[in-house]
Amino acid sequence: MLLLFLTRLFLLISLTQPQQKILIQDLKTELDQTEDVTRKIELYCELSKVHKSINPKTTISYGNKAVALAQKAGDDKLLAQAYNETGSGHYLLGDIDKAVQFYYMxxxxxxxxGDPSDLSASYNNIGNVYADQHNHKEALPLYKKSLSLATTAQDTLRMSSALSNIGGVYLDQGKYDLALVYYREALPIQEGLDDKQGILISLINIGEAYNGKNDYQTALTYFNKAHQIANNLGSPHDEVYVLRGKAESYLKAGKYEKALDNALASMELAKAYEGKYVLKENAAILDRIYAAMGNYEMAHHYLTLHMAYNDSLHNERAADRIAQERVKYETAQKDKENLLLRAEQELNLRKLEQRSIVQYFTVALLLLVCAMAYVFFRGRQHQSRINKLLTQKNELIMHKNEALNQHQKALTEQAQQLNIQKEKLTQLNTIKDKLFSVIAHDLRGPLVALKGLLHVMAMGKVPADKQEGLFNSLVKGQQNVLWMLDNLFDWARAQMEGFEADPKPLPLRELADENIRLLQPVASSKDIVLENKIDPNLTGCADKEMVRLVLRNLISNGIKFCKAGDTVTLTAKLKNDFVLVSVKDTGIGITQEVQKKLFGGSSYSSRGTANEKGSGLGLALCKDFVEHNGGSIWVESMPGKGSTFLFTLPHTVKAEEDEDEINTPPSPEETEEKTAEQLQLA
Structure with a gap:
């Protein structure tokens, strides 16, 4: 009975018999194919583990192979596992001497x-050996230590093993209720892992506990559940315990025939793998059954067999071997502790030496610091005196620098003023030169011609039939001079500072008609047609006088470069928030090179189709006036295909500008200035 709960550690998650055969075959196949030494050791350990519930002798065989290969490879972790599996095989066969040797190794x-899970397994196995010797005082602490390590490692499988084995100790001591507490704590863990083997063993253990309480009916219930699982798993090793437990229940119930059948079946299965513990326990229960049935001859036979197995298992040599291994283990532990103590003493001596050195060094360092502090203090005093002198000199230098900076600033301001004045003078000088150039060149010629005509007419030397032609020439020359003067004065005024546009809504068609009436005689003299196609309802927002001059210059320019039969057409359209005005002629056109010069800063003039001259200020003036009103001007032309001059004007006045114009009446000075400008234009 005792061996049942001790074997739990050696069996992992359960497999059915067909699954075991498949697993064994797969492991052997992989073992034959692999060349990796580490993997071979693992496979030998797995084969050793699988055979525990089938044939412990095979377990030992594979375990020894794993030990030899692990020693050769120098893999300590796998060597410990191989020792553990080999010891488990010896334990199942009842060879306690060798089992103890392998467990302690x-x-x-x-x-x-230091792996807590592996340590848990080793303490559990050694606890099994003490429990087998009925040394519960030594076994119980080892099982509890195994449980603690398994809990630390969160290894639920080994936790359930330790709980079952603790319950086994209490069961062996006759503390059946306490044993049931641990068994029932282990069972849910095994069910959670779906550990069929563990569930089977827990059911057998619980049945044993109820047998101990003489509750054989409840015990039989658990044994029957365990028997069904054992058959499903195909595990003859576990079936031995189930049948023996049922035999015990039937014996207590007085059903001797059923008790005998189960006990004999258990004995036959135990003989198959020669487990001494199982044979001993089965012989004991058969002795009791035959004695109860009155068959004392058979009872004596099994009693003798029981004693033989008992002597074989519990001789003094086994106990001595356990004691020897424990002494070796404890001696090794003490040697380790002694080494640690010696190492600690040497470490303390070194610490004392280091502490003395540190103390000497600290004292020397303090003296050095004190010396350095004194030197630093004296140096600081000297440095303070020097700094004070330097500060006074720096203040004096700063005052001088400040005075120099102020003087330099004043000079810089004067230089800026001089530069501004220079620029203004240069600009005025340029305007003056331009004015004198126009007056001397462009105005002098027409005026000299007018003077000559007037002198001839005053002398009465002009025939009557030619007087009308001369009068037309005088009118035309006088008109050209006036337009030239208008452009000249407007251009000069545009160059002055403070010149600003006065934007107001204005009818574009009326302005165009006014200029067409003014220029119609000139156009008629060259047989040129003037057309106004501007929508009467379309208005722009700009300075009226500026736009009038722009239109007049562009129409005049179109007439100048048209031939007889050509047309000058005025159009306008609304585009976004602007009015696009175009003056298109069908004249001689303009080359790209000349187009680049038209709106430049310097004046550019060329003669018209009738050899007309110009001042070169007209287009430059148009550009200034258009841009002053928030628009832009450009030309599109190709030689021989005419030209189109286009400019844009705002369509409406901004709200803020309208409000200012409505609410703010013009000042007297502005009125006088505008009147003066109108007089000059007149």
Whole structure:
């Protein structure tokens, strides 16, 4: 009965018999194919583990192969696992001497590695050996240490093993209720892992506990559940315990025949793998069954068999071997502690030496710091005196620099003023030169011609038939001079500072008609047609006088470069928030090179189709006036295909400008200035 709960550790998640065969075959196939040494060790350990519930001798065989290969590879973790599996095989066969030897070898390696899960397994296995010797005082602390390590590692499988084994100790002590507490705590963990093997063993253990309480009916319920799982798993090792437990229940119930059948079946299965513990327990229950049935001869036979197995398992050699291994283990632990103590003493001595050196160094450092502090203090005093002198000199220099900066600033301002005045003078000088150039060149010629005509007419030397032609020439010359003077004065006024546009809504068609009437005689003299196609309802917003001059110059320019039969057409249209005005002629056109000079800063003039001259100010003046009113002007032309001059004007006055014009009456000075301008234009 005792071996049942001790074997839990060696069995992992359960497999059915067909699954075990498939798994074993797969492991063997992979073992034959792999060349990796580490993987071979792992496969030997897996094969050793799988055979625990089938044939412990095979477990030992694969375990020894794993040990040899792990020692050769120098892999401590796998060597400890191989020792553990080999010890489990010996334990299942009842060879306690060798089992203890392998368990302690595994423990020594695992303590070096420090893996809590592996340590839990080793402590659990050694606890099993003490429990088998009925040394519960030593077994129970080892099981609880195994449980603590498994909990730390969160290894639920080993937690359930430790709980089952703790319950087994209490079961062996006859504390059945306390044993049931631990068994029932282990069972849910196993069910959560779907650990069929673990569930099977917990059911058997609970049945054993109820047998101990003489509640054989409840015990049989648990044994029957366990028997069904054992058959499904195909595990003869577990079936041995189930049948023996049922035999115990039937014996307590007085059903001797059923008890005998189950006990004999358990005995036959136990003989298959020669488990001494199982054979001993089965012999004991058969002795009791035959004695209850009155068959004392068979009872004596099984009692003798029981004693033989018992002597084989519990001889002094096994106990001595356990004691020897424990002494070796404890001696190794003490040697380790002694080494640690010696190392600690040496470390303390070194710390004392280092502390003395640090103290000497600290004292020397303090003295050095004090010396440096004194030198620094004296240096600071000297530096303070020098800094004070430097500060006084710096203040004096700063005062002088400030005076120099102020003087330099005044000079800079004067230089800026001089530059501004220079620019103004240069600009005025340029205007003056331009005015004198126009007056001397462009005005002198027409005036000299007028003077000659008037002198001839005054002398009465002009025939009557030619007087009308001379009068027309005088009128035409006088008109050209007036237009030239208008352009000249407007251009000069545009160059002055403070010149600004006076934007107001204005009818564009009326302005165009006014200029066409003014220029119609000139156009008629060259047989040129003037057309006004501007919409009467279309208005722009600009300075009326400026726009009148722009239109007059553009129409005059179109007439100048047209031949007889050509046409000058005025059109306008609304585009976004602007009015686009165009003056198109069908004249001789303009080359690209000349187009670049038309709106430049310098004046440019060329003779018309009738050899007309110009001042070169007209288009420049148009550009200034258009831009003053917020618009732009450009030309589109090709030689031989005429020219189109286009300019834009705002369509409406901005709200803020309208409000200012409505609310702010013109000042007397502005009225006088506008009157003066109108007089000059007149």
């Amino acid at each position: 595994a423990l020594r390696i695992r303590e070096k590695l």
